[in-house]
Amino acid sequence: MKITFLGTGTSQGIPIIGSTHPVCLSDNPKDKRLRVSVLVEWDDYTYVVDCGPDFRQQMLRANVSKIDGIVFTHEHADHTMGLDDIRPFFFRQGDISLYAHKRVFEALKKRFDYIFTTEDKYPGVPSVIQEEIKNEPFLLGNLEVVPIDGLHHKLQVFGFRFKDFAYLTDMKTVPDDEILKLKGVEVLVVNALREEPHMSHFNLEEALAFIKRVNPKRAYLTHISHLMGFHDEVQQKLPENVFLAYDNLQITL
Numbered sequence: 065m066k067i068t069f070l071g072t073g074t075s076q077g078i079p080i081i082g083s084t085h086p087v088c089l090s091d092n093p094k095d096k097r098l099r100v101s102v103l104v105e106w107d108d109y110t111y112v113v114d115c116g117p118d119f120r121q122q123m124l125r126a127n128v129s130k131i132d133g134i135v136f137t138h139e140h141a142d143h144t145m146g147l148d149d150i151r152p153f154f155f156r157q158g159d160i161s162l163y164a165h166k167r168v169f170e171a172l173k174k175r176f177d178y179i180f181t182t183e184d185k186y187p188g189v190p191s192v193i194q195e196e197i198k199n200e201p202f203l204l205g206n207l208e209v210v211p212i213d214g215l216h217h218k219l220q221v222f223g224f225r226f227k228d229f230a231y232l233t234d235m236k237t238v239p240d241d242e243i244l245k246l247k248g249v250e251v252l253v254v255n256a257l258r259e260e261p262h263m264s265h266f267n268l269e270e271a272l273a274f275i276k277r278v279n280p281k282r283a284y285l286t287h288i289s290h291l292m293g294f295h296d297e298v299q300q301k302l303p304e305n306v307f308l309a310y311d312n313l314q315i316t317l
């Protein structure tokens with residue numbers, strides 16, 4: 065299985081438009097972060113988790129020519145606003161499969177009504193197949209994926225376990241029985257916004273405590289704010305099996 069970090073930044077991305085914060089001005093490519101998303105590939109399958117405003121750029125940058133579907137964690141704009149840019153995939157492949165909670169589909173139908181309408185479609189508008197997910201295992205290609213149900217302040221959000229790899233973002237609270245589903249995971253990705261506490265995201269301390277509980281071989285932090293600091297400085301402070309993810313990072317397992 066190959067994982068590509070397409071984006072590792074929080075909702076505004078890094079740099080933030082117009083910001084003079086030192087991290088936003090950094091020349092280090094590891095300090096430049098598109099909105100959060102990962103590409104998960106195994107056998108001949110290619111799935112994307114979330115589809116934010118940088119989706120087009122991310123597909124070009126990672127040289128993706130075919131996708132088998134998009135899996136959504138939740139409906140926030142930084143995770144969904146690139147949906148119109150599935151068009152090149154739709155033109156080549158036909159209807160694109162989307163996997164999401166029922167509530168997320170309701171939000172997508174409001175924002176992208178022209179994609180979901182079945183009558184009188186404007187030429188060139190993409191079509192999708194809605195695969196509703198509940199908090200129970202579902203099939204992606206030949207793999208059973210296990211949702212991890214958590215809370216993002218008060219909003220329900222799904223993380224996903226793909227065999228020995230788990231990807232959780234925008235989590236603030238994960239119930240004990242959901243943490244059990246992560247037992248034995250080799251690589252865990254989890255959100256860590258910054259050092260200061262935040263109402264709806266793990267801060268660094270909470271993310272590290274969560275990693276300790278799950279006890280994976282390796283963990284990567286994502287959904288990072290410029291307030292977290294420079295990549296190279298933050299990395300030095302982390303435990304030896306914990307890494308700050310960065311855009312374009314690839315891992316195989």
Ligand SMILES: [Zn+2]
Pocket residue numbers: 074075100140142143234287
């Ligand atoms: Zn987010």
Ligand SMILES: [Zn+2]
Pocket residue numbers: 138140216234
């Ligand atoms: Zn969110």
